[in-house]
Amino acid sequence: MTPFQKSVYRATMRVPKGSVTTYGRIAKSIGSLGAARAVGNVLNKNIDTVHIPCHRVVCANGKVGGYVHGQREKIRKLRHEGVVIKKGRVDESHIIDV
DNA sequence: GTTTTGACACCCG
DNA sequence: TCGGGTGCCAAAA
Numbered sequence: 001m002t003p004f005q006k007s008v009y010r011a012t013m014r015v016p017k018g019s020v021t022t023y024g025r026i027a028k029s030i031g032s033l034g035a036a037r038a039v040g041n042v043l044n045k046n047i048d049t050v051h052i053p054c055h056r057v058v059c060a061n062g063k064v065g066g067y068v069h070g071q072r073e074k075i076r077k078l079r080h081e082g083v084v085i086k087k088g089r090v091d092e093s094h095i096i097d098v
Numbered sequence: 099g100t101t102t103t104g105a106c107a108c109c110c111g
Numbered sequence: 112t113c114g115g116g117t118g119c120c121a122a123a124a
């Protein structure tokens with residue numbers, strides 16, 4: 001596992017339940033500004049959704065983005081944690097910096 | 099060493 | 112608000 005991937009996973013685990021962050025912000029927080037896309041790639045390769053809450057990572061514009069188990073499932077999980085989602089978009093108030 | 103691939107971000111019309 | 116095009120980055124082939 002590359003150090004970049006470890007950083008991404010660590011950052012992802014920092015996101016508190018009931019809140020979400022964006023790919024770009026994760027990238028910035030681990031010192032790889034502009035690597036939003038690369039971050040997505042890492043999460044995609046990760047199948048270990050049990051140990052890593054990758055469903056709390058969304059797009060900067062509030063769009064949900066993808067998920068290994070399907071977008072539907074991702075949204076369902078988020079709503080389950082109390083995150084408000086309207087028409088496939090996460091409410092801004094839940095998007096935070098870590 | 100070079101090319102391809104994405105779970106993005108940003109700008110423009 | 113929405114779609115399309117462009118730029119960016121790290122990994123894997």
